[in-house]
Amino acid sequence: MSLPATVAELVREFRAGAxxxxxxxxxxxxRAAETLREEGFTGSLTIIGDEPYEPxxxxxxxxxxxxxxxxxxxxxxxxxxxxxADWRLGVAAxxxxxxxxxxxxxxxxxxPYDRLLIATGTRARQWPNPAEAALEGVHTIxxxxxxxxxxxxxxxxxxxxxxxxxxxxxxxVASVCRELDIPVTVVERGPAPLVGALGGVIGEIAAQMxxxxxxxxxxxxxxxxxxxxxxxxxxxxxxxxxxxxDADVVVASLGSIRNVEWLEGSGLAAGVWGVGCDAGGRAFDxxxxxxxxxxxxxxxxxxxxxxxxxxxxxxxHWDNAVLGAxxxxxxxxxxxxxxxxxxxxxxxxxxxFGVNIKSVGVPPFGDEIVFTQGxxxxxxxxxxxxxxxxxxxxxxxxxGKWLEYYGKLIERSGPFPPPPxxxxxxxxxxxxxxxxxxxxxxxxxxxxxxxxxxxxERTAEFRPRRH
Amino acid sequence: MRIVxxxxxxxxxxxxxxxxxxxxxxxxQEALTYEPNPDDARRLQVERAAAACPVQxxxxxxxxxxxxxxxS
Numbered sequence: 001m002s003l004p005a006t007v008a009e010l011v012r013e014f015r016a017g018a019x020x021x022x023x024x025x026x027x028x029x030x031r032a033a034e035t036l037r038e039e040g041f042t043g044s045l046t047i048i049g050d051e052p053y054e055p056x057x058x059x060x061x062x063x064x065x066x067x068x069x070x071x072x073x074x075x076x077x078x079x080x081x082x083x084x085a086d087w088r089l090g091v092a093a094x095x096x097x098x099x100x101x102x103x104x105x106x107x108x109x110x111x112p113y114d115r116l117l118i119a120t121g122t123r124a125r126q127w128p129n130p131a132e133a134a135l136e137g138v139h140t141i142x143x144x145x146x147x148x149x150x151x152x153x154x155x156x157x158x159x160x161x162x163x164x165x166x167x168x169x170x171x172x173v174a175s176v177c178r179e180l181d182i183p184v185t186v187v188e189r190g191p192a193p194l195v196g197a198l199g200g201v202i203g204e205i206a207a208q209m210x211x212x213x214x215x216x217x218x219x220x221x222x223x224x225x226x227x228x229x230x231x232x233x234x235x236x237x238x239x240x241x242x243x244x245x246d247a248d249v250v251v252a253s254l255g256s257i258r259n260v261e262w263l264e265g266s267g268l269a270a271g272v273w274g275v276g277c278d279a280g281g282r283a284f285d286x287x288x289x290x291x292x293x294x295x296x297x298x299x300x301x302x303x304x305x306x307x308x309x310x311x312x313x314x315x316x317h318w319d320n321a322v323l324g325a326x327x328x329x330x331x332x333x334x335x336x337x338x339x340x341x342x343x344x345x346x347x348x349x350x351x352x353f354g355v356n357i358k359s360v361g362v363p364p365f366g367d368e369i370v371f372t373q374g375x376x377x378x379x380x381x382x383x384x385x386x387x388x389x390x391x392x393x394x395x396x397x398x399x400g401k402w403l404e405y406y407g408k409l410i411e412r413s414g415p416f417p418p419p420p421x422x423x424x425x426x427x428x429x430x431x432x433x434x435x436x437x438x439x440x441x442x443x444x445x446x447x448x449x450x451x452x453x454x455x456x457e458r459t460a461e462f463r464p465r466r467h
Numbered sequence: 468m469r470i471v472x473x474x475x476x477x478x479x480x481x482x483x484x485x486x487x488x489x490x491x492x493x494x495x496q497e498a499l500t501y502e503p504n505p506d507d508a509r510r511l512q513v514e515r516a517a518a519a520c521p522v523q524x525x526x527x528x529x530x531x532x533x534x535x536x537x538x539s
Contacts, residue, residue: 059474060500060501060503063500064500064502069492070502070503070504073504074502074504075503076469076503076504077469077471077503078469078470078526078527078528078529078530078531079528079529080526081529081530082530317475318473318474318475319475347475348475349474349477349498351495352498353495354495355495355498356479356494356495356497356498358475380496398495398496398498400477400478400479400497401479
């Protein structure tokens with residue numbers, strides 16, 4: 001038998017009788033399962049999820065669900081096809097043994113796999129003081145249950161809500177509060193909202209937008225402690241400048257933590273930024289060698305991106321989960337040369353204060369920004385981000401129809417400032433610094449050390465910083 | 468029934484809002500919000516809205532109305 005015939009036979013046999021396990025039953029896990037079946041995989045498929053619910057969509061949770069229009073359980077994701085999977089919902093994966101190829105579950109069961117997809121996503125970073133975090137009225141928002149609980153309290157017209165952290169989620173929560181006519185104080189450590197994602201220039205516009213909608217926005221401040229009453233309900237937030245804000249509801253929107261703890265000891269390249277993988281979704285082991293049987297997709301994946309100098313990008317975006325899962329699933333049931341790359345131009349959206357904020361590319365990769373269309377005063381504009389004379393990202397406020405134009409420029413490595421779009425240009429088109437914070441603070445990355453003396457023993461090891 | 472709108476693709480043309488305003492809403496000029504699991508009685512409206520979307524951003528569950536042999 002010739003070699004190509006052998007490979008084709010291998011693929012055929014694998015698709016017919018192999019065992020695939022997907023850890024993570026959210027958007028990425030579901031779309032991967034559907035793609036596997038679409039690609040002709042008829043073997044056994046197991047989907048493991050720590051939440052007791054079938055896959056649901058998260059973006060509505062901080063918007064129409066919080067507002068009280070859509071119930072939290074009305075977010076079940078539509079299916080593209082039947083997946084005929086063995087669903088293990090409500091039980092978390094707690095360990096991975098790559099030698100015996102088994103996933104260990106919280107209930108002690110071990111699930112064997114021939115190919116594994118890691119799609120465990122992220123969780124909300126909790127308020128760091130556990131006693132204060134346990135007070136009634138203190139919330140984070142990531143899951144269906146989180147949203148349902150917070151919505152219930154917002155519906156009871158609290159005297160004031162304090163939102164800690166003005167990223168996208170925090171800003172959306174503040175927006176919903178104002179729509180419901182609830183007084184809200186937003187406390188942000190940085191100089192303005194959305195600074196990490198969009199830089200200080202756009203952050204200043206977002207700050208003005210919040211204030212115009214009646215948000216009590218306090219930037220450059222932290223919350224030093226939360227104070228409860230005798231009944232264990234939060235009543236007050238103490239800010240780092242010594243001021244005190246009375247509130248019945250506190251929402252900690254402090255970003256997310258990647259769910260990688262269950263991979264400790266597995267020898268995969270898993271760390272605070274996620275699980276390293278190649279652009280085809282194949283996981284790297286700790287030495288940076290690609291594995292053949294383990295794949296990664298969604299929020300927990302980080303892969304080198306050709307458009308961004310092959311930097312490893314972790315993207316907590318909806319379309320990254322969908323398209324990354326489709327690529328990983330395709331590659332799970334194919335062999336070289338039929339692998340596909342996941343070369344997504346990142347994009348996201350956020351509806352807040354009646355404005356549609358959308359972005360394409362990687363804004364923090366830019367160091368300059370230029371307003372290219374529309375009017376900042378009207379909060380209806382497009383702006384482009386540049387790095388070394390090249391356009392690397394764009395953001396729009398209520399100008400989403402133009403995003404495709406900028407996306408095409410970014411894909412072609414177009415010049416910065418970009419050529420005039422020929423429509424709706426503002427008077428001032430001079431680039432200015434985009435004002436991103438130093439990406440190295442405040443999150444410390446783990447140390448990587450090399451071990452072993454002889455070349456044959458040489459290996460890498462993560463030594464996470466405990467702090 | 469179940470739907471999801473790809474809001475990266477959505478450009479706020481609002482055709483869906485005209486055709487099924489109980490299911491799709493605009494917040495301001497361009498930000499679309501919607502009921503992801505609308506009542507089955509809205510099916511025809513939602514199907515028309517999905518067909519009318521200029522950027523084809525509305526996905527409808529292809530298993531709707533069939534028996535789900537799995538988690539529900």
